[in-house]
Amino acid sequence: MNDILNKRRAGILLHITSLPGAGRQGNLGQEAYHFVKFLHDSGVSVWQVLPLGMTHADGSPYQCLSAHAGNPELINIDGLVKKGWLQRSEKCEECAGDCAVRCLVAKAYDGFLARAEPQDEDSFAHFCQEKAFWLDDFALFMALRVEFNQQCWNQWPEHFKERDAKAIKEARRRLKSQIACIKFEQYVFFQQWLELKAYANRYGVFLFGDIPIFVSYDSSDVWAHRDVFKLDESGEMPVVTGVPPDYFSETGQRWGNPHYNWNYLKKTGFHWWVERMKTQLEMFDIIRIDHFRGLEAAWEIPANEDTAINGLWVKAPGKALLNAINAEHGLISLVAEDLGIITPEVEALRDEFDLPGMKILQFAFGGGPNNPYLPDNYEKNCVVYTGTHDNDTTLGWLQGISNDERNYIYNYLGNPAMPLHCALIHAALASVANLAVIPMQDILELGSEHRMNTPGTTVGNWKWRFQWNQLSHERSVRFAYLVGLFNRK
Numbered sequence: 001m002n003d004i005l006n007k008r009r010a011g012i013l014l015h016i017t018s019l020p021g022a023g024r025q026g027n028l029g030q031e032a033y034h035f036v037k038f039l040h041d042s043g044v045s046v047w048q049v050l051p052l053g054m055t056h057a058d059g060s061p062y063q064c065l066s067a068h069a070g071n072p073e074l075i076n077i078d079g080l081v082k083k084g085w086l087q088r089s090e091k092c093e094e095c096a097g098d099c100a101v102r103c104l105v106a107k108a109y110d111g112f113l114a115r116a117e118p119q120d121e122d123s124f125a126h127f128c129q130e131k132a133f134w135l136d137d138f139a140l141f142m143a144l145r146v147e148f149n150q151q152c153w154n155q156w157p158e159h160f161k162e163r164d165a166k167a168i169k170e171a172r173r174r175l176k177s178q179i180a181c182i183k184f185e186q187y188v189f190f191q192q193w194l195e196l197k198a199y200a201n202r203y204g205v206f207l208f209g210d211i212p213i214f215v216s217y218d219s220s221d222v223w224a225h226r227d228v229f230k231l232d233e234s235g236e237m238p239v240v241t242g243v244p245p246d247y248f249s250e251t252g253q254r255w256g257n258p259h260y261n262w263n264y265l266k267k268t269g270f271h272w273w274v275e276r277m278k279t280q281l282e283m284f285d286i287i288r289i290d291h292f293r294g295l296e297a298a299w300e301i302p303a304n305e306d307t308a309i310n311g312l313w314v315k316a317p318g319k320a321l322l323n324a325i326n327a328e329h330g331l332i333s334l335v336a337e338d339l340g341i342i343t344p345e346v347e348a349l350r351d352e353f354d355l356p357g358m359k360i361l362q363f364a365f366g367g368g369p370n371n372p373y374l375p376d377n378y379e380k381n382c383v384v385y386t387g388t389h390d391n392d393t394t395l396g397w398l399q400g401i402s403n404d405e406r407n408y409i410y411n412y413l414g415n416p417a418m419p420l421h422c423a424l425i426h427a428a429l430a431s432v433a434n435l436a437v438i439p440m441q442d443i444l445e446l447g448s449e450h451r452m453n454t455p456g457t458t459v460g461n462w463k464w465r466f467q468w469n470q471l472s473h474e475r476s477v478r479f480a481y482l483v484g485l486f487n488r489k
Helices: 030-041 078-085 100-117 118-130 132-147 165-174 176-202 220-225 262-267 271-283 318-329 344-352 395-402 404-410 419-429 474-483
Strands: 009-013 044-049 208-212 241-245 286-289 296-303 310-315 334-336 357-360 382-384 435-439
Touching: 009 220, 030 044, 030 078, 044 286, 044 404, 044 435, 078 100, 078 132, 078 176, 118 132, 132 165, 132 176, 132 271, 165 176, 176 208, 176 271, 208 271, 262 271, 262 334, 262 382, 271 286, 310 435, 334 357, 395 419, 404 419, 419 474
Parallel strands: 009 044, 009 435, 044 208, 208 286, 286 334, 357 382, 382 435
Antiparallel strands: 241 296, 296 310
């Protein structure tokens, strides 16, 4: 086990988009640094975020346009002004004064070309060379996507859909300036993210990231690496991934992602996955593999099915994959998201690699004393949460359960004098789990209207933001006290 996860720690779950401040969503600017300082002052050494990839129109960080690229909407524009690449008054004519971040980054690229210092030019050139294994295809993909009105790549003209060598070469020439600007976006994103990571690490805060196990069909990865995925000769998906009916949905979740062609991946030494992990390890100190059970077996659904009910479990070579990742990258801090339908085979795979699994207190109080999410059933090597980004806030959840259920929780927790939502935070921090992560909404004692995501829905998710005035002095002091009380500093 990696030393980071082999120690009692406290963490907070808050996505970058949920940070306060001006603009349409949080970003990598001053508020992110302020949040790191709050974590440090509270004794919290882990900041968990959701995937940082470039989202589609629905905003879901679990359906991204690239497995490598960062989301340029998270770029802090003030940082570009400080560099001298952008004037604070600059606007984009097309946006009628309300400029999107990407428009301003494009303006900053013009300023970079005109005013960049030689060391910045060298740094950008080095970035493009170092990241070429994914950046070249991604930048071309995004430029073509604009040219074809944001259509999915399978709707593009045939020679681009099929990556005809002559057409691709001509497109790289014709779209040279657009491609360079897209690469600049990624350069700025990674530069700002790594500066934030270095600052957090200096304050003793580790950054905890999240890898969606599957990638979006409409992504540069699927367009450029069709052999990695289960596609037919025309590039369409005969099957898609998801999960069967469970706690979250009676009809399951039909995610619609392509499944992996594991035979091809094995033949290539899992090169695509190893390279994907390389990018994530540069960005994070700890990485959660979302839907870890899909590395043992994944729920595969015929693409013509509207729900996830009629699917089947298809085996995956998780042991061989994890061995390949470890052989290339050494001992790394991985967490297995092992929620849902977990079999002995999944547990054996997790345990063979000594990966901590996840415990959710909102799942703990049903099914009797053997429920694995009850704190007295934990082992040290796990991560406990009151809830995750997919759950209701703890206060909202408690308001939605029956009096009998609430009484059972009170009895289990020893009839605490404190409000029950506070007692559950207390229970998570007091548990034997090496890492206890609390969503920011629970620290702020917020209700259901502040939840981040409702699985199985596509409207109103991923938009929650907090404000510093919600964090009262009393709440801040109490949380810091509990972190110290339970030796999580």
